[in-house]
Amino acid sequence: xxxxxxxxxxxxxxxxxxxxxxxxxxxxxxxxxxxxxxxxxxxxxxxxxxxxxxxxxxxxxxxxxxxxxxxxxxxxxxxxxxxxxxxxxxxxxxxxxxxxxxxxxxxxxxxxxxxxxxxxxxxxxxxxxxxxxxxxxxxxxxxxxxxxxxxxxxxxxxxxxxxxxxxxxxxxxxxxxxxxxxxxxxxxxxxxxxxxxxxxxxxxxxxxxxxxxxxxxxxxxxxxxxxxxxxxxxxxxxxxxxxxxxxxxxxxxxxxxxxxxxxxxx
Amino acid sequence: xxxxxxxxxxxxxxxxxxxxxxxxxxxxxxxxxxxxxxxxxxxxxxxxxxxxxxxxxxxxxxxxxxxxxxxxxxxxxxxxxxxxxxxxxxxxxxxxxxxxxxxxxxxxxxxxxxxxxxxxxxxxxxxxxxxxxxxxxxxxxxxxxxxxxxxxxxxxxxxxxxxxxxxxxxxxxxxxxxxxxxxxxxxxxxxxxxxxxxxxxxxxxxxxxxxxxxxxxxxxxxxxxxxxxxxxxxxxxxxxxxxxxxxxxxxxxxxxxxxxxxxxxx
Numbered sequence: 001x002x003x004x005x006x007x008x009x010x011x012x013x014x015x016x017x018x019x020x021x022x023x024x025x026x027x028x029x030x031x032x033x034x035x036x037x038x039x040x041x042x043x044x045x046x047x048x049x050x051x052x053x054x055x056x057x058x059x060x061x062x063x064x065x066x067x068x069x070x071x072x073x074x075x076x077x078x079x080x081x082x083x084x085x086x087x088x089x090x091x092x093x094x095x096x097x098x099x100x101x102x103x104x105x106x107x108x109x110x111x112x113x114x115x116x117x118x119x120x121x122x123x124x125x126x127x128x129x130x131x132x133x134x135x136x137x138x139x140x141x142x143x144x145x146x147x148x149x150x151x152x153x154x155x156x157x158x159x160x161x162x163x164x165x166x167x168x169x170x171x172x173x174x175x176x177x178x179x180x181x182x183x184x185x186x187x188x189x190x191x192x193x194x195x196x197x198x199x200x201x202x203x204x205x206x207x208x209x210x211x212x213x214x215x216x217x218x219x220x221x222x223x224x225x226x227x228x229x230x231x232x233x234x235x236x237x238x239x240x241x242x243x244x245x246x247x248x249x250x251x252x253x254x255x256x257x258x259x260x261x262x263x264x265x266x
Numbered sequence: 267x268x269x270x271x272x273x274x275x276x277x278x279x280x281x282x283x284x285x286x287x288x289x290x291x292x293x294x295x296x297x298x299x300x301x302x303x304x305x306x307x308x309x310x311x312x313x314x315x316x317x318x319x320x321x322x323x324x325x326x327x328x329x330x331x332x333x334x335x336x337x338x339x340x341x342x343x344x345x346x347x348x349x350x351x352x353x354x355x356x357x358x359x360x361x362x363x364x365x366x367x368x369x370x371x372x373x374x375x376x377x378x379x380x381x382x383x384x385x386x387x388x389x390x391x392x393x394x395x396x397x398x399x400x401x402x403x404x405x406x407x408x409x410x411x412x413x414x415x416x417x418x419x420x421x422x423x424x425x426x427x428x429x430x431x432x433x434x435x436x437x438x439x440x441x442x443x444x445x446x447x448x449x450x451x452x453x454x455x456x457x458x459x460x461x462x463x464x465x466x467x468x469x470x471x472x473x474x475x476x477x478x479x480x481x482x483x484x485x486x487x488x489x490x491x492x493x494x495x496x497x498x499x500x501x502x503x504x505x506x507x508x509x510x511x512x513x514x515x516x517x518x519x520x521x522x523x524x525x526x527x528x529x530x531x532x
Contacts, residue, residue: 042510139518144508167512206529240528242410244308246433248521252405255518256525262506263472263526 001070003055003079009086017054017090017100023156026105032158034101035093037061041068042168043103049075050101056087059098068099077101092160105158110176110186113147119213120261121192122254123149123183125229126220130155134165135251136218137173143258147174151183154220184232187215196225196233197253199245205237210261218254267336269321269345275352283320283356283366289422292371298424300367301359303327307334308434309369315341316367322353325364334365343367358426371424374443376452379413385479386527387458388520389415389449391495392486396421400431401517402484403439409524413440417449420486450498453481462491462499463519465511471503476527484520 006014019025020033034040034050043050053072055065073079082090090100115121122145127133133155140148150157157177163170178186187194192215195208210216217233219225230236239253248256272280285291286299300306300316309316319338321331339345348356356366381387388411393399399421406414416423423443429436444452453460458481461474476482483499485491496502505514505522514522 135515135518138509138513138515141509142505142507142513142518167510169510169513172509239525241408242528243404243407243438244433244435247404247408247435249401249404251518252401252408252521255514255522259505259522259526260529262508 001073001079003081005081006086007083009089013052013080014082014086014090017102020102021092021160023159026156026158030105031102032105032163033160034103034163035091035099035160036164037065037068037097037099039163039168040072040099040101043101043171044068044071044075046171048103048171050077050103052078052080052102054080054082054087054090054100056082056084056098058084059087059096061097065099108157108175108177110149110178110182113174113176115146115190119146119190119192120265121145121147121149121187121215122258123151123187123194123215123217125151125180125218125225126154127250128154128221130159130161131165132221132251133157134162136254137162137166137169139251139255139258141169141173143255143262145173145258147176149183149186150175150177152180153177180226180228184229193235194233195235195237195257196229197239197257198225198230198236199238201236201238203235203237205239205257205260208235208237209264211264214261216254216257216261218250221250267339267345269347271347272352273349275355279318279346280352280356283368286368287358287426289425292422292424296371297368298371298429299426300369300429301357301365301426302430303331303334303363303365305429305434306338306365306367309367309437310334310337310341312437314369314437316343316369318344318346318368320346320348320353320356320366322348322350322364324350325353325362327363331365374423374441376415376442376444376448379440379442381412381456385412385456385458386531387411387413387415387453387481388524389417389453389460389481389483391417391446391484391491392420393516394420394487396425396427397431398487398517399423400428402520403428403432403435405517405521405524407435407439409521409528411439411524413442415449415452416441416443418446419443446492446494450495459501460499461501461503461523462495463505463523464491464496464502465504467502467504469501469503471505471523471526474501474503475530477530480527482520482523482527484516487516
């Protein structure tokens, strides 16, 4: 390995890592941050190579980091060795693990989504918190969802906290970002039954047929689904709630509905 | 209303609010913090009156705070008016809403748990993150769980982040804190079928009968269930996982299992 060495926090590459936490800079540069061993490992496993990987052995938690560095270099990424105190600054974690990658964003276009014969799709609308979007990616992964459609995005999928909370699922799950209208048109063109969870629905989610070509549609944390989606959805369902009205957050409501679909699909 | 006015951040009551973030001080004083309008409102609704309520109208987000203050005072709590900059210090939130209560801890004893005829109980073991314990309380509330048993506690139920993440469910859900051995003995004495989710189980959680006297048992974030619980559990079940091994966190696995029980119980 032949890493370059950075010694000053004034180095423009170091300054740029801080800038990439900001959506404006991410959008302009079309790049994003991938922090952590697991995240970079999963990126590589999916054929995604960080262009640059900043590392600091004094923060390493395990012993496999060197193999990962070697793999990144071999596959065309550039390595930068960074002193401990500077790595603490570029990391956005409480406990850094000594690895911070920078990679190129990809087009998350609807046209790139290929669905199998009997697809299970998750559509989310205007999710606000990056941590929730990451958690939804994990839930979708666990349930074997075929694609995630991020409609009317408020947080961008390349936010460092989406990458982190998704534990790298961002690199394996087919994701498309689009407007609500495009998401509705996509579901219609693919003949998906759109299942919208809303407290106003009469049908229990467990009484609905979720075994076919299905898109489960979830609204934002604060406002739930928009009128537009409630109008457009084919199959409004509700989750029975025993306690306080707000006891299920969007991630929990999503995972409950997804795993009922998994159950029915056998 | 006749609140007392605090003007100095050196006031011993103010200093004590900071101290109560720390478990040692909470344990010693047998008191804890209840921050937020919703949390204090739900405490009152369940008959729990904060001994002291610190407030700052400049941080209020709504218009009902005055009624809440009046109710606390009427029911025996003492009000303290605090200037804006001091409230910012005593709050542990990013966006304070101008209300911070202090209340007495209660004994969360197993002996206080009364179960109905066909109970659904949730047992958690060694949960580490206060936010997760709070989320589990919300999930239990949504599923109509009759009691939450916190076995072998790592985080205490009076941690400010448990109160917050539970959105006040801590005040309504019957909760007991005990050792793993006591939790096992309790489940046996109440003739509960203990359902332990573990990847090693053969039975799918959806194929298990969750309609009777059930305790769903969940392990810690990092290590899952202990050997002791895996041995003691009557009914090991697994949740099918399509994606990466760690895509379901403990809160999601819990809510999936709880809502399958809800479905079966009709």
